[in-house]
Amino acid sequence: MRRVALRALLEIERGGNSSQVLDRLLNRIPPGERPFVTEIVMGVLRWRNRLDYAIAYFSKKRLDRLEPQVINALRMALYEVQNMHTPEYAVVKETVSLLRGSWRRAFVNGILRNYLREGVRYPGRDNPLMYLTYTLSVPEWKALRWLDEYGLEKAEKLAHFYNSPPPIYLRVNRRKTSPEKLMGILQREGMVVEPCSCVPFCLKVIEGNPRNSRALKTGMFYIQDIASQIAGFIAAELGTKVWDCCAAPGGKASHLAEIGLKVFASDISLPRLRLSHDNFKRLGVKIYGFVADAKKPPLKERFPMILVDAPCSSMGIAHRAPEVKWRITPEKLKELSRLQREILNAILPYGEKILYVVCTREREETVDVMDGLKTERVPLNFAQCEIPFFRKGEILFTEPALMKSDGMAYSLVLS
Numbered sequence: 001m002r003r004v005a006l007r008a009l010l011e012i013e014r015g016g017n018s019s020q021v022l023d024r025l026l027n028r029i030p031p032g033e034r035p036f037v038t039e040i041v042m043g044v045l046r047w048r049n050r051l052d053y054a055i056a057y058f059s060k061k062r063l064d065r066l067e068p069q070v071i072n073a074l075r076m077a078l079y080e081v082q083n084m085h086t087p088e089y090a091v092v093k094e095t096v097s098l099l100r101g102s103w104r105r106a107f108v109n110g111i112l113r114n115y116l117r118e119g120v121r122y123p124g125r126d127n128p129l130m131y132l133t134y135t136l137s138v139p140e141w142k143a144l145r146w147l148d149e150y151g152l153e154k155a156e157k158l159a160h161f162y163n164s165p166p167p168i169y170l171r172v173n174r175r176k177t178s179p180e181k182l183m184g185i186l187q188r189e190g191m192v193v194e195p196c197s198c199v200p201f202c203l204k205v206i207e208g209n210p211r212n213s214r215a216l217k218t219g220m221f222y223i224q225d226i227a228s229q230i231a232g233f234i235a236a237e238l239g240t241k242v243w244d245c246c247a248a249p250g251g252k253a254s255h256l257a258e259i260g261l262k263v264f265a266s267d268i269s270l271p272r273l274r275l276s277h278d279n280f281k282r283l284g285v286k287i288y289g290f291v292a293d294a295k296k297p298p299l300k301e302r303f304p305m306i307l308v309d310a311p312c313s314s315m316g317i318a319h320r321a322p323e324v325k326w327r328i329t330p331e332k333l334k335e336l337s338r339l340q341r342e343i344l345n346a347i348l349p350y351g352e353k354i355l356y357v358v359c360t361r362e363r364e365e366t367v368d369v370m371d372g373l374k375t376e377r378v379p380l381n382f383a384q385c386e387i388p389f390f391r392k393g394e395i396l397f398t399e400p401a402l403m404k405s406d407g408m409a410y411s412l413v414l415s
C-alpha cells in the first residue's frame with residue numbers, strides 16, 4: 001500500500017489535485033487499505049516542511065537535488081514514525097523496499113537509521129518564525145503574514161486547524177427532505193450528525209462517511225462546507241434572480257435554486273460544467289447552464305445580482321487540499337488578484353449587486369481586489385445566532401479555527 005501512497009504523492013507533486021488523485025488510486029485497492037493510504041498521503045502533504053526539516057538535518061545532499069521518489073519515500077517513512085506509531089523496523093524495511101538501486105536504498109536506510117537513533121530537535125516557540133515554518137509546517141511567507149497579522153497564539157491555532165483533517169458539513173436539500181428527517185435517515189445508515197447552531201439546513205458530520213450514503217445518491221443533501229453554505233444564504237438575501245458566473249461544480253448555484261431563486265450558471269470549463277449538471281440532476285433543481293468566460297460576458301440583459309465565486313489560490317481550504325500550501329507564492333497571489341479584478345470589471349456592467357466570494361483570506365485576493373470599488377455591508381439576516389466573523393472595511397472574513405470552517409471572504413460590490 002505504501003507503493004500506492006508514493007505514486008499518489010508523485011502525481012500530486014507533478015500538479016495533481018490530492019482528492020482527485022486519491023479518488024482514482026484508492027478505487028483500485030481494497031476498501032480496508034484506503035484509510036492507511038489516505039492518512040499517509042494527506043499527512044505528508046500537511047507536514048511537508050516538518051518532515052523535510054528532519055531529512056535536511058541528516059542528508060548530505062541538498063533536498064532540491066533529491067529525486068522525487070527518494071524524498072517522498074523519506075517523508076512517508078518519517079510521517080509514519082512521527083504520527084502513526086508503526087514499528088520502526090517495519091517502516092525502514094518497507095521504505096527501503098519501495099526503491100530500486102543500491103545507492104537509493106543505502107541513502108534512505110542511512111537517513112532513517114540516523115533519525116531513529118538521534119532524533120531531531122524542532123524549533124521551539126521562542127523562535128516563532130522557525131517554529132511555525134518547520135515545527136508546524138506553515139510556508140514561510142504565510143508564517144510571516146500570520147505572525148504579523150495575528151501574533152503567535154492565533155497563528156499557532158490556525159496552523160493546528162489547517163494541519164488536521166477537515167470537518168465535513170452537509171447542506172440539507174429542502175426540496176427533498178428536512179434536517180430532522182435526514183438526521184434520522186443518516187442515523188439508520190450508521191452515521192452521527194448534528195445540526196449547525198447558526199446556519200439553517202446545515203448538518204455537521206460527527207461520525208461516518210457521507211460519500212457512501214444512499215441519501216447522497218438520491219440528492220437529499222450536498223456535501224458543502226459551512227462557509228460556502230453561508231455564501232449561498234448571503235446571495236439569497238440579495239435578490240430572486242442570479243447569474244453565477246464561476247459556477248462549477250454547482251455547489252452554490254444548486255443551493256440558490258433549492259432556496260427558490262432563478263439561477264443562470266456559467267463556467268469557463270465544459271468538463272466542470274458537466275459535473276454541475278450531474279449535481280443539479282441529483283438534487284432535482286432546474287438551472288440554466290452555459291459555458292462562458294466571465295471576462296467576456298455573452299449577455300444582453302442586466303441581472304439584479306451576480307455571484308462571482310472567483311478562481312483563487314484556495315489557501316483557505318489548505319486543510320482539504322494541503323498541496324496548495326506549497327504551490328502558492330506571493331507572486332501567484334498577485335497574478336490571481338489581477339484575474340479576479342479582470343473578471344469583476346468585466347461583469348460589473350451586467351449586475352446591480354455583485355457578491356464576490358473567495359475561499360482564501362489573502363490580502364491580494366480580497367482587500368486589493370476591492371480597492372476603488374463601491375462596496376456595501378454584507379447582509380447576514382439568515383444567521384440564527386452570531387457567527388464569529390471579522391471584518392476589514394466592508395469585507396467579511398470567516399474565522400476558520402473558531403468556526404471550524406474553510407477560510408473564506410465575502411464582499412458586496414455595487415455597480
Ligand SMILES: C[S@@+](CC[C@H](N)C(=O)[O-])C[C@H]1O[C@@H](n2cnc3c(N)ncnc32)[C@H](O)[C@@H]1O
Nearest residue numbers: 246247248249250251252267268293294309311
Ligand atoms: C471556486 S470555483 C467555483 C465553485 C462553485 N461556485 C461552487 O460553489 O461549486 C471557481 C470556478 O471558476 C471557474 N473559472 C475560472 N476562470 C473563469 C473565467 N474566466 N470565467 C468563468 N469561470 C471561470 C473555474 O473553472 C471554477 O469552476
